[in-house]
Amino acid sequence: MATASIPRVRLPAQAKPGELIEIKTLISHEMESGQRRDSAGKVIPRKIIKQFVAAFNGKTVFEADWHPAISANPYQSFFYKAAESGEFTFTWKDDDGSEYVAKNKLTVG
16 A cells, blocks of 8 residues: 655754754655565555755755665755755655655745
């Protein structure tokens, strides 16, 4: 049974100029490898998130390629040096073409 892919992001709403902030992301996703079978013996189709991209004000600041060995509900964290106010856009790209997007604002001052 497929679960809804729900992205979650945690980052501070405000930061001081030059402050190093930690950004934590998690997405609810089964990350099905395509190698298991259901109770009827049919192969469960492959469905994994293959790429994660974080952009700030339209510029990519972090990118990761994921592979079938990544666990279900993948977690990703990274650090970012706050320089200006703006908006983060987080995108998870599924190998079936689906994209899951979350946005968060950061105020620097």
